[in-house]
Amino acid sequence: MRLALTLSALFVVSTLTAAAVSFLLLSGELAGRHRADAQQMAENLAATYQVAGLPELHAQIATNVITTRDFSNLYLFIDRSGAAVFGNFSVRQPFTGSRDLVAGRDISLVGAPPGIEGQNFAAYGLQIPAGWILTARNTRWIADTRRIVIQTLAWGLGAALALSVLIALWLGRRSERRIARLNAMLDQVAAGNMALRFDYDPGWPDDISRVADAMNDMLDRLGRSVDSLRQVSTDVAHDLRTPLTRLRARLEPLLVRDDLPEGAAQELDLAVAELDTLVRTFNAVLRISQIESGRARPRLDAVDLRQLCADLHEMLLPVAEDQGHRFRFADGTGDMHVTGDRDMLAQAITNLVENAIRHCPDPAEITLALARTGDAVEVSVADTGPGIEAEARDDVFRRFFRLEKSRSTEGSGLGLALVAAILRLHDATINLSDNGPGLRVTVRFGGAHPPDRAAGRDALAAGTNL
Structure with a gap:
């Protein structure tokens, strides 16, 4: 999306730059042509004087004035004394060469209609033996042309900008949807579904x-x-x-x-x-x-986690007491039924409790607790042992991973890997957190996943890797 909008912005900037350059060149060309026209008009009148004399010059100026009643062209003759003036405008002082004049300020128009005051004229003065010939062209056409060009550019650029933004948004949304699908697929692959592949329309290569x-x-x-x-x-x-x-x-x-x-x-x-x-x-x-591999199909039934955890607490209580620990069961309120394989879930919860019993120095307090939050049921095993460092919590779900690098104590490092595989099969998440002191392992069944779902998902993915 950002790339598409950036390209649209670059398109707008480049178009504006090109339009500004074109506008300046066009304005300069039109102004130059008006000056050239004014000079040509003066030279034509000078040629008339040279061929036919002053009376014919007066007649030609009179004819030109009659045919340009809109004051788009101006004509003036001033004799050498400055007394005899003939034409449709007047100036304070005759001049030679090109000049830009403003009506009402530099020149006065004879019989001009209202609204012409303040308009610009491109003028040219030419000296002849009898006096001066002055001509001028109204540059209002240049201003009108500029306005038309600006309006055309504004509408065209606005339409192009709107179209480019719409195309950019469409391309950005399309790419976002495809990237979201790609991320969702990678999340599932990370969770252990290695059979997924990204499917896309081959007609849109990018x-x-x-x-x-x-x-x-x-x-x-x-x-x-x-x-x-x-x-x-x-x-x-x-x-x-x-x-x-x-x-x-x-x-x-x-x-x-x-x-x-x-x-x-x-x-x-x-x-x-x-x-x-x-x-x-x-x-x-x-x-x-x-x-x-999917060869172990769970027998999906309604499992009462309250009864299951109570049975496991009764079974493991003597083991915990023999190790010098206090093991208690904290029941929750509400319905604690989930869909799953009772034997598999019992094995997963047993592994979590046995890990706490085995790795906590006595005397420790171990709690097996149930809780219901919305549509989800949570089973947690908390202890007051040494806990696990945050950077190692994802690794404990890998096969044969041992926190004890010397590997001199009992255990194979497969207990939590088996837990992760079972929970993945039940679409449950697992999260390790600090119990202050000790470790808290929370298993969540169903409902909306908690904010730290990514950590649990990564742990599950780590547990399913060989």
């Missing part, structure tokens, strides 16, 4: 079309790369989960034997626990891949 072509091509290649990486991770997880499960099945009978060497049973317990951790990790990877 810069946006070329950018869209390049973007579609980039998304094609990126989609193939993501699909390839996702398939690799899925295949690796699937192929390794089976032998690990078999290995665990072989180790389990050894745990009940009485003839194991001293310390062997404890080492076997640790080995089985590590195998369980690996199997859970691969199960999480497979679950995320299934959700992102």
Whole structure:
């Protein structure tokens, strides 16, 4: 829009400049022609005097005066003494050469109609043996021509300006709509929908079309790369989960034997626990891949989040108390039903609570709360732990991301990635904020998205990337 209006402004400025130059040149040319006409009139009268004498000069001036009663042309003869004056105007002092005269100030008109006072005349004086011949032409025609030219330019430029602004607005609106569609598509791609492409009319090739072509091509290649990486991770997880499960099945009978060497049973317990951790990790990877690829279809039903959160609070309360935390459930008012898969939502909320339990030093206060704002239902998990730095809040939804760089504590970095995938499947948003102290995780279902939706959307997009 700004570019189109800028081009319109440049068009107006350039047109005005060209019109001003043309107007000055035209005015100068017309004034020059009037002076030339006045000189030619004087020279013709001088030629008449030279050929036929003074009587014929008087007769010619009289004829010219009769034929120009509108005073567009003026004629005057003054003898050498200045006493004999003949013509349709008078001057204070005869002159030679070109001059610009004003009626009523420099010259007096004999029998002139009202309104001619103040008009300009291009005059020329020529001295002959008998005296002076003076002629003049009214320049009113130049003023009329200037006025017509200015009016024509004003109307033409106004129409051109209006048309250019309308065209600029139309082009700007059209580009804005296409850019808005492009931004909406990129938002959905950022949220994980890699199948979207920008569709446009190929009959209107322009810069946006070329950018869209390049973007579609980039998304094609990126989609193939993501699909390839996702398939690799899925295949690796699937192929390794089976032998690990078999290995665990072989180790389990050894745990009940009485003839194991001293310390062997404890080492076997640790080995089985590590195998369980690996199997859970691969199960999480497979679950995320299934959700992102669309193979895991949610069973959409009306889910009562109040009852679901109450059940989860009852189930996780002993775990939190064993860790030395206080875990409470804050119920909200109003209807807390949403449409979704109850098992998936339970897994997502459980992961959020378990993260708070695992990463908060005891004693900490953890709150699972429900709230209804308009058409939206919010589930929040707040704690009084160390929290997460603002610059790292988007990264925690990536697969295998760990805040602890040494990765020496328990965990695989897949819990929040699974949460992001589940919430994306339910068209819900997630936002991390400061609890002062600690961290607050807010999940929003339905309704108008809050102002910080972009942060939640970016987090979701980060969680769906391999």
